[in-house]
Amino acid sequence: MFFLLIGACATAALDTGRRPAPPPEDSGQAVDSGDTDSGADTGPEEDSGPDTASEQRCEDIPPLPPVPEPLPGLVGAEDFAFDADGNVLFINGNLDLVAQARDGTVRVISPHVARYTAGTRFLPDGKHVMVCDVTHGSLLKIDVDTGDVEVVLGGLEYPNGLEVDPEGYVYVSEETSGVVRRVDPSTGDYEVVAAHLYRPNGLHYRASDETLFIGSFGAGYVWAVTKDGAGGWSAPRVAVKTPLAPGQPCEGAAVGDDCSVPSGYLGACADDGRGGLACEPDFDVDACVGLADGDPCTTQRFGNVINSQCVPATATSAAFCPASDGERVAECVGRRSYAPCEVDGHAGLCNPSWQGVSVCYESTTDVLEDIRAGCADKALYDACVSDSDLVPYLGQCVEYSATDGEGLACTPPGSSYDGVHGGLDGLNLDECGNLYVTELTPSTLWRFTEAGGEAEVVYADLYGGWIPNLHWGSGVGGWDPQVLYASERIDGMLIGFDLGVRGEADAYPRE
Numbered sequence: 001m002f003f004l005l006i007g008a009c010a011t012a013a014l015d016t017g018r019r020p021a022p023p024p025e026d027s028g029q030a031v032d033s034g035d036t037d038s039g040a041d042t043g044p045e046e047d048s049g050p051d052t053a054s055e056q057r058c059e060d061i062p063p064l065p066p067v068p069e070p071l072p073g074l075v076g077a078e079d080f081a082f083d084a085d086g087n088v089l090f091i092n093g094n095l096d097l098v099a100q101a102r103d104g105t106v107r108v109i110s111p112h113v114a115r116y117t118a119g120t121r122f123l124p125d126g127k128h129v130m131v132c133d134v135t136h137g138s139l140l141k142i143d144v145d146t147g148d149v150e151v152v153l154g155g156l157e158y159p160n161g162l163e164v165d166p167e168g169y170v171y172v173s174e175e176t177s178g179v180v181r182r183v184d185p186s187t188g189d190y191e192v193v194a195a196h197l198y199r200p201n202g203l204h205y206r207a208s209d210e211t212l213f214i215g216s217f218g219a220g221y222v223w224a225v226t227k228d229g230a231g232g233w234s235a236p237r238v239a240v241k242t243p244l245a246p247g248q249p250c251e252g253a254a255v256g257d258d259c260s261v262p263s264g265y266l267g268a269c270a271d272d273g274r275g276g277l278a279c280e281p282d283f284d285v286d287a288c289v290g291l292a293d294g295d296p297c298t299t300q301r302f303g304n305v306i307n308s309q310c311v312p313a314t315a316t317s318a319a320f321c322p323a324s325d326g327e328r329v330a331e332c333v334g335r336r337s338y339a340p341c342e343v344d345g346h347a348g349l350c351n352p353s354w355q356g357v358s359v360c361y362e363s364t365t366d367v368l369e370d371i372r373a374g375c376a377d378k379a380l381y382d383a384c385v386s387d388s389d390l391v392p393y394l395g396q397c398v399e400y401s402a403t404d405g406e407g408l409a410c411t412p413p414g415s416s417y418d419g420v421h422g423g424l425d426g427l428n429l430d431e432c433g434n435l436y437v438t439e440l441t442p443s444t445l446w447r448f449t450e451a452g453g454e455a456e457v458v459y460a461d462l463y464g465g466w467i468p469n470l471h472w473g474s475g476v477g478g479w480d481p482q483v484l485y486a487s488e489r490i491d492g493m494l495i496g497f498d499l500g501v502r503g504e505a506d507a508y509p510r511e
Helices: 052-059 326-331 365-373
Strands: 088-091 097-100 106-110 117-122 128-133 138-143 149-153 159-164 170-174 179-183 190-194 200-206 211-216 221-226 237-241 258-260 266-271 277-280 296-301 304-309 340-343 346-352 358-361 383-386 393-402 405-411 424-429 435-439 444-448 456-460 470-472 483-488 493-498
Touching (some): 159 211, 179 200, 190 211, 190 221, 200 424, 221 424, 258 393, 304 326, 326 340, 340 358, 365 405, 383 405, 456 493
Parallel strands (some): 159 200
Antiparallel strands (some): 088 097, 097 106, 117 128, 128 138, 200 211, 221 237, 340 346, 483 493
8 A cells, every 4th residue: 555645736616507598687698696586595485686685795705714613412413404493303323313402402203214324304394304215225204293204215226415405306316326316205206317427425406596416426526407498407517626536437438448446446437237337347357268277368458468367266257367467466376465475586565456366566666666657757637547567547646755755646536645535425505606515535625616716625624524414504493594514423513614604595494
């Protein structure tokens, strides 16, 4: 393993092409104006005129506040929701849906809802809460008065993100299948809003222009889709990219093209069975058909010929020709992992390669040589290739400090010294059109201004946890509507950010 020291700052702009059909009085430029009839203050009623208070707040947004003191013991869950009485609703560690008051009083609404859940949203009636049952791949509706649980829709593939619009439709993202559905919670009928996305997760619906924002848990993208006026939805477009976003594997590629997943290993783009492409591990089985284990074979890596030897079948592949040098493979046959080895007078250890084959490799010197070579004659953030017998990948050039000094090195997509970036989770918007995005590693809350520019850090890993979801205060029970509350899942608490502006209200409760 090797660790990367990166000093990187990227810029990202909020997509401004979000209104395919502007009203007649609009200038025709597809840019949100931060208009104040979004429902943040007036609710779903007919707009009675400009919200001057909102306009004033958006004209002079205060600087980001200092990190507040957390509110311990309120939420230790993946998501939460405020009810009309000022309670926080969430699934607790006992798998119960509970209502907890600010003073810590807890009431069980529905016991043992599911083993693993994601998403907690009220329907506009205020009497039913929607929850994703990840364990069973279903969308649940829970009556908060009786505690009764109804399965609205099953057969979902890792349902994770959840959102409810003011009309009461439920949006659910399926992280495994790459699909986002719009579901009628009274019937279970649905339409597909977006497909072929890379691990869609967090969702937020903007009622003012009927736009749904979709975060990727892996690519570092937030996509946007908008109702097209003809009963359908626009194609997904990238609204923002977080700094060090690794991107979507196989984006713009063809079947058989090289690709790298965010964790860094080399694969090939393959048909995902749904009309899209996925980056899959690539094993050259054909090269060893009719050959015995240990027989010489020839394969390719990044289009270069690799002379290797056939290895036995594994749990993930039939017997294949590994894309690692045959001498390195032969030196480690029959040896335990990390046993000392030597190739051409060069000492190393028998390291497992990205294909699960043990190869003789010196994990410091050899890796450093590979990643430095990948950025020879390249500039900062250029695309690069680490052509390695151990872990080859397509990456980017970043500043790297090592035993040989400072310089550029080819790193896996989105990699930094603190992990692999791009795992986006929670999403929300304020009344001024600013988009808030949470990232898992490191635990960060970003703000993207509507006008574009650099991503601002609202919060960065100060509690070493995980922020999966965000909600603006409901205005009831002490939950300030100008405070954005974030669930900190690892430590079981809420963090409230007093941002000086209001947010787009949830479907319930609305002011």
